[in-house]
Amino acid sequence: MTRTEIWVINPNTARAMTENIGRCARAVAAPSTVVTAVNPAMGPESIESHYDEALSVPGLLAEIAAGEVAGADGYVIACFGDPGLDAARELASGPVVGIAEAAMHAATLVGRSFSVVTTLARTTGRAWDLAARYGFAGACRGVHACDIPVLELDDPSSDARKVVAALCAETVERDGCDSIVLGCAGMASFCADVSRAVGVPVIDGVAVATKLVESLVSLGLRTSTRGEFAPPGPKRYTGLLRDFSV
Amino acid sequence: MTRTEIWVINPNTARAMTENIGRCARAVAAPSTVVTAVNPAMGPESIESHYDEALSVPGLLAEIAAGEVAGADGYVIACFGDPGLDAARELASGPVVGIAEAAMHAATLVGRSFSVVTTLARTTGRAWDLAARYGFAGACRGVHACDIPVLELDDPSSDARKVVAALCAETVERDGCDSIVLGCAGMASFCADVSRAVGVPVIDGVAVATKLVESLVSLGLRTSTRGEFAPPGPKRYTGLLRDFSV
Amino acid sequence: MTRTEIWVINPNTARAMTENIGRCARAVAAPSTVVTAVNPAMGPESIESHYDEALSVPGLLAEIAAGEVAGADGYVIACFGDPGLDAARELASGPVVGIAEAAMHAATLVGRSFSVVTTLARTTGRAWDLAARYGFAGACRGVHACDIPVLELDDPSSDARKVVAALCAETVERDGCDSIVLGCAGMASFCADVSRAVGVPVIDGVAVATKLVESLVSLGLRTSTRGEFAPPGPKRYTGLLRDFSV
Amino acid sequence: MTRTEIWVINPNTARAMTENIGRCARAVAAPSTVVTAVNPAMGPESIESHYDEALSVPGLLAEIAAGEVAGADGYVIACFGDPGLDAARELASGPVVGIAEAAMHAATLVGRSFSVVTTLARTTGRAWDLAARYGFAGACRGVHACDIPVLELDDPSSDARKVVAALCAETVERDGCDSIVLGCAGMASFCADVSRAVGVPVIDGVAVATKLVESLVSLGLRTSTRGEFAPPGPKRYTGLLRDFSV
Amino acid sequence: MTRTEIWVINPNTARAMTENIGRCARAVAAPSTVVTAVNPAMGPESIESHYDEALSVPGLLAEIAAGEVAGADGYVIACFGDPGLDAARELASGPVVGIAEAAMHAATLVGRSFSVVTTLARTTGRAWDLAARYGFAGACRGVHACDIPVLELDDPSSDARKVVAALCAETVERDGCDSIVLGCAGMASFCADVSRAVGVPVIDGVAVATKLVESLVSLGLRTSTRGEFAPPGPKRYTGLLRDFSV
Amino acid sequence: MTRTEIWVINPNTARAMTENIGRCARAVAAPSTVVTAVNPAMGPESIESHYDEALSVPGLLAEIAAGEVAGADGYVIACFGDPGLDAARELASGPVVGIAEAAMHAATLVGRSFSVVTTLARTTGRAWDLAARYGFAGACRGVHACDIPVLELDDPSSDARKVVAALCAETVERDGCDSIVLGCAGMASFCADVSRAVGVPVIDGVAVATKLVESLVSLGLRTSTRGEFAPPGPKRYTGLLRDFSV
Known part of the structure; x- marks a missing residue:
């Protein structure tokens, strides 16, 4: 091979x-x-x-x-x-x-709709721009920020993983989305854990x-x-x- | 594994x-x-x-x-x-x-636009419906029929492969598309040949x-x-x- | 004649x-x-x-x-x-x-917007698909489920008619829609009653x-x-x- | 009754x-x-x-x-x-x-697409505006003017009926539309004749x-x-x- | 000059x-x-x-x-x-x-999104129509009515200015919009005051x-x-x- | 002042x-x-x-x-x-x-539609992206390249000005657009000349x-x-x- x-x-x-x-x-x-x-x-x-x-x-x-x-x-x-x-x-x-492109593509293959959970509120506009550019504006139900800076995601002493999981769960309820797209490469390692917690596909773009x-x-x-x-x-x-x- | x-x-x-x-x-x-x-x-x-x-x-x-x-x-x-x-x-x-979904997803990863080359004219509406449903209506430049029935594609005595290749080449010129999506599972085996002929990615959904x-x-x-x-x-x-x- | x-x-x-x-x-x-x-x-x-x-x-x-x-x-x-x-x-x-097509067409002739009240939540995606296909995605303010199975609608012992009327009234308030589209043929006979209750046109596709x-x-x-x-x-x-x- | x-x-x-x-x-x-x-x-x-x-x-x-x-x-x-x-x-x-609204609604019930044949070129923008407003911009393949002033349509000495029929036929070929919408109330009486000539539904909004x-x-x-x-x-x-x- | x-x-x-x-x-x-x-x-x-x-x-x-x-x-x-x-x-x-056109154009030059604050609820549909016509439907987050008739806006004894400012502030919070568009020529003189109050650009179309x-x-x-x-x-x-x- | x-x-x-x-x-x-x-x-x-x-x-x-x-x-x-x-x-x-943003905004204030005349064909995709982002995809009738590199536009010995003017005139005919947007800052000085030649507003974004x-x-x-x-x-x-x- x-x-x-x-x-x-x-x-x-x-x-x-x-x-x-x-x-x-x-x-x-x-x-x-x-x-x-x-x-x-x-x-x-x-x-x-x-x-x-x-x-x-x-x-x-x-x-x-x-x-x-x-x-x-x-x-x-x-x-x-x-x-x-x-x-x-x-x-x-x-x-x-x-990775945004990849995650959104995958999301539309496993359901009608997805929401994005990302880091800072000021980046949500960019996520919407990308959804529109890739053709997925209609599939994207929401983009939500956990207000955790990128570099804190990795910090073992932070409760980032817990906060992200909670926001994902809340988002599934509020948006009625079929899946969650993790909106930062720094969340890649959270994917399995969050997935177990929220009961819908959780998608890491990496x-x-x-x-x-x-x-x-x-x-x-x-x-x-x-x-x-x-x-x-x-x-x-x-x-x-x-x-x-x- | x-x-x-x-x-x-x-x-x-x-x-x-x-x-x-x-x-x-x-x-x-x-x-x-x-x-x-x-x-x-x-x-x-x-x-x-x-x-x-x-x-x-x-x-x-x-x-x-x-x-x-x-x-x-x-x-x-x-x-x-x-x-x-x-x-x-x-x-x-x-x-x-x-396979339509798959091919259109791939097409948007290798260029801005694609056109579909399919069998009968009466099926072009369905292709447009799918492009719209998947979010790719803006990326789809055209859907063109070669007017060959599905089961003739396989017939070794037919010139289907040649007709399809010619239509693909013409479509690239006319539509200015970045890639070609083959619009029938019966064309899957044409992919490599047509690709060589037209100079843009040719995508088989299978x-x-x-x-x-x-x-x-x-x-x-x-x-x-x-x-x-x-x-x-x-x-x-x-x-x-x-x-x-x- | x-x-x-x-x-x-x-x-x-x-x-x-x-x-x-x-x-x-x-x-x-x-x-x-x-x-x-x-x-x-x-x-x-x-x-x-x-x-x-x-x-x-x-x-x-x-x-x-x-x-x-x-x-x-x-x-x-x-x-x-x-x-x-x-x-x-x-x-x-x-x-x-x-009947979805018919009801949505009529709704756009009697106001700017409509919402759909339907049976099970899992069917709301299909209603949105149809609204988009017919050109009425912009006119459709919401699709809401009453969570009553289709065959229960007809059951004289059920309170389906009451539940549907209540959801229609709530929908008019929440969505600010000009009319209500009944999202199931099994609701056809509710139309006149619900209409009286909610004060906006209620539209049965049948x-x-x-x-x-x-x-x-x-x-x-x-x-x-x-x-x-x-x-x-x-x-x-x-x-x-x-x-x-x- | x-x-x-x-x-x-x-x-x-x-x-x-x-x-x-x-x-x-x-x-x-x-x-x-x-x-x-x-x-x-x-x-x-x-x-x-x-x-x-x-x-x-x-x-x-x-x-x-x-x-x-x-x-x-x-x-x-x-x-x-x-x-x-x-x-x-x-x-x-x-x-x-x-009547524009009515004709466009009917057109979408008898096919995927329609084109409009109207009087003066300067009115084609308005027809597109209406198609967009009613949700039919995607179904409208073209709006074409015959360049006959409204009041000449009625004039028995004019060849308006012939010119309109010819433009309708040409439009069906060029646009590949499923039907023709007549774009002026003054063409209402042409409907049956033109219909016979072009082989697709011809729709008069009146x-x-x-x-x-x-x-x-x-x-x-x-x-x-x-x-x-x-x-x-x-x-x-x-x-x-x-x-x-x- | x-x-x-x-x-x-x-x-x-x-x-x-x-x-x-x-x-x-x-x-x-x-x-x-x-x-x-x-x-x-x-x-x-x-x-x-x-x-x-x-x-x-x-x-x-x-x-x-x-x-x-x-x-x-x-x-x-x-x-x-x-x-x-x-x-x-x-x-x-x-x-x-x-002035609607002008204000919406300006709004899209100073941020991604705007909301409109207008007079009577029955006019909100028209504002949405205009946003769509001008290409700004995606940028418009909401259209909200203060329920003050046009001619009362000018009345020095009315608290119109206060009501409008309060609605603007509430709208910024609720819609998360980057700016506010004042939806009536009668609000033109409120612009500076409201601007100071809400902390985002407030735009008067006049x-x-x-x-x-x-x-x-x-x-x-x-x-x-x-x-x-x-x-x-x-x-x-x-x-x-x-x-x-x- | x-x-x-x-x-x-x-x-x-x-x-x-x-x-x-x-x-x-x-x-x-x-x-x-x-x-x-x-x-x-x-x-x-x-x-x-x-x-x-x-x-x-x-x-x-x-x-x-x-x-x-x-x-x-x-x-x-x-x-x-x-x-x-x-x-x-x-x-x-x-x-x-x-300047793309500015020119497109102005174009929509002086007509329903515009076309862009730009330098190299490979940049036309970007122009379409911008039109979409600014809300003007519907107003943009076409983006056409004159195939002159940016730095040649300024060269007094080149016939760039003539080529651009000819393409603008051809574009007005072909696209039926209400105005022309010049798609390169290097064309700014052509604006008045081209305008005289084509009979529709010609818009320089600078x-x-x-x-x-x-x-x-x-x-x-x-x-x-x-x-x-x-x-x-x-x-x-x-x-x-x-x-x-x-």
């Missing part, structure tokens, strides 16, 4: 979170899949605003470029805002899947995206290069970003 | 087509996946109208029921109209994915649905039983359909 | 309900209209899931076929899921109208569909046979459903 | 057109229906712009007020822009139906609206007075329009 | 309200802009129903015609229903902007529309006369409205 | 283009407005892919930060992809308007955005800081982007 190399990119610089995400991806990957979990050497330590998200993209793209050199077969963007997804698709020769990339690779499907997503043409970049010249 | 049993159900009664579909599913399935390709003992020999489609559903549901007894882990509905999908989800304990079911099973995701898709309650069925009593 | 023969088909096998539906249709039909109320000899005794609905369609189509032989001018499908509507339109030479079919017949309008809804071509059917061969 | 009094209001001042419209309505009305065809004593002689349409409304509302005094049971607004429909619904105690009002009256359904469409409260009107004070 | 002449038309006949509106427009106009605030000599003294709105249009159009004679460069329609906007655009050679018309005029942008909005052709008008002949 | 300081930011590094953009903004600005035209010191020299666009954002945000220090009252983002708009709104205390920012500033309207667009919280940034720490 051919070995498939998937790079799972955490677009923030929090190394502990990257490792956690890597573990979650490896837990579901096929035996023939090698998961490489990386994060950029530059940018925000967590992504909690449009500002953070925009500034995570150069680092993310640097990782994609590194993956191309290393021969990666496909990529997961492991942040629920799916930052830089379009740009990444231009750069990568293999498929690229975002795991789903890993399987989707695996599937696309095995099917020989990669981003169309016909027009919009063709590799970017040669271009002079200057200043701080001069190394991004193509 | 756990063995995954996927039943790929061709909802018409054409045995040769079922075998062809089974081959296509097996070609992409993981080593640990067992594909069982079946078709109903009752109903239409091909599905080319709403009438055919509606009448394919009892046989399809009988196969799902048989799969449940046999311990199937998940199901593919291998007809591009995704007949009986909602009912099948109520009946099956594992995930159920239709293959994609097989990978999606595999993925959902490995992630422990199954249809939500919270409300709409809970198993149907006990009910008296009479007459010809008396054996469908739950 | 020409006699118009309308077949009102209850797609479940509950004969008492069929008679009730027939009475409601006759109460509004023109003097020159003959209402024939029928139900299939096969299938579920009530329709409360996607499974039931899918399996009601063969029997429904058999009744349409019988109506064609008997010279029916048009048909009402008297179940709020509008089961088999597309297939029935292919088979029938005259117009076919579903009555409206009967008038719409009458109107279409008198206008000489029937389903377009240009493409999608042309009569199904000849096709071999096998097994249990062999008699459905065209 | 109770007598039903329907006022069919042509909102322009062209008396010949009013009589023609009255004939078309009477041709389909039930024996127990009395059709009164009227037009305002003020306003534009034909409606071919937003300006004309806006200025047709006071005269139309004066006719509704007269109908109320005369005991009309319901109203048809016989101009394809459905001018003043919301205001008329506030004023009338019985149902009010516009006839359909007459049947819909008849149906709503016989069902006891009238505009909801719960909120938006309650009768307008007392209000001082001054100047030229002083007689419109309520 | 060229002088710009903007006519701000209050479509009701309440002169005090017109003066108030004029003051609000002048407060934001550029030094080189001359604001002429007018109201019709005919029609309703306030606009609180579809009936009032329809009957405000002839007077409004008469003011546009007067403005054209006087050499106005552009127009504001200062009623939140944007009555007669399409007709006014046909008649005016310069740009015409409605002020915004004045700036938009100023901007369009200075950019040389006027309504396209290519088709739909070309000047209305010559037409005979009769009766009360004979003076509207073009 | 208060002085208003508007920073017009060209997000690419082409200084000549920045100067051209500055001239176009100054040509329409009010006497009391000071336009500062800047471009980043880092990033791509032109923006012609998602990759370029993503990598233009850090430089753009650095300019916003510099503008805040310098006391800018508002900002124009002068690239038709509106890069970094959400992030810029979080960072800026005054209003921020993108000019419109300048007037919109001026208007918002004079109205005291700035981005809502209630939730999503509140200033980003303090956050550690590392590596190349360490200076973006808040």
